[in-house]
Amino acid sequence: MEHSTFKKWSAEFAGTFWLVFGGCGSAVLAAAFPQLGIGFLGVSLAFGLTVLTGAYAFGPISGGHFNPAVSVGLVIGGRFRASELAGYVISQVLGAIAAAGVLYVIATGKAGADVGGFATNGFGEHSPGKFNMTAALVTEIVLTAIFLMVILGSTAKRAAAGFGGMAIGLCLTLIHLVSIPVTNTSVNPARSTGVALFGPGYAMSELWLFWVAPIIGAILGALIYNVLLKED
Numbered sequence: 441m442e443h444s445t446f447k448k449w450s451a452e453f454a455g456t457f458w459l460v461f462g463g464c465g466s467a468v469l470a471a472a473f474p475q476l477g478i479g480f481l482g483v484s485l486a487f488g489l490t491v492l493t494g495a496y497a498f499g500p501i502s503g504g505h506f507n508p509a510v511s512v513g514l515v516i517g518g519r520f521r522a523s524e525l526a527g528y529v530i531s532q533v534l535g536a537i538a539a540a541g542v543l544y545v546i547a548t549g550k551a552g553a554d555v556g557g558f559a560t561n562g563f564g565e566h567s568p569g570k571f572n573m574t575a576a577l578v579t580e581i582v583l584t585a586i587f588l589m590v591i592l593g594s595t596a597k598r599a600a601a602g603f604g605g606m607a608i609g610l611c612l613t614l615i616h617l618v619s620i621p622v623t624n625t626s627v628n629p630a631r632s633t634g635v636a637l638f639g640p641g642y643a644m645s646e647l648w649l650f651w652v653a654p655i656i657g658a659i660l661g662a663l664i665y666n667v668l669l670k671e672d
Contacts, residue, residue, distance in 0.1 A: 492609025536634030584657025
């Protein structure tokens with residue numbers, strides 16, 4: 441069944457909202473909560489769970505991209521029409537901004553509230569582990585490329601039906617386990633944009649990297665998959 445364009449946009453908005461609210465919300469509200477903080481492992485699981493649950497809830501309507509880099513990669517991989525790309529990207533970015541806005545209202549809703557970095561992405565002095573720009577670029581490119589390869593492989597016709605969302609969600613969990621110390625993990629330009637608008641000023645000045653690197657990675661991942669792994 442072919443869903444209307446508006447329903448697809450709505451699903452991408454909702455799915456990206458959930459990803460940012462659930463993933464970044466866990467980082468802002470729960471990661472370092474006194475005594476019971478969930479830490480890097482908890483935040484990694486939260487991001488993976490948002491994609492896993494979103495894929496099954498909204499994926500049947502829009503394909504469940506929730507990420508401009510994924511949409512670009514799927515165009516390169518031949519799984520998505522280029523004519524639909526702009527509408528998806530706009531819906532994803534708006535969903536991320538809406539989620540970040542709601543999260544900001546919650547995070548500032550107590551006396552003496554300090555949102556800190558607000559789950560923004562950065563490099564150099566703004567990297568959690570003080571990794572430089574080159575390390576950040578390489579990390580985001582490589583992990584987004586792998587993410588696209590997992591997406592394309594787990595949703596191929598030869599893959600086990602119904603398990604794509606699980607593989608993709610677990611892959612995003614692993615990506616976060618690797619890269620939170622390096623960039624606070626983006627692999628998603630919409631996710632980075634939403635919180636950057638409400639976070640500290642440096643986040644906007646470094647946002648370019650978290651658009652450029654994931655999109656390059658997504659294109660590379662799709663090309664590698666097409667050349668080496670795509671079914672006949």
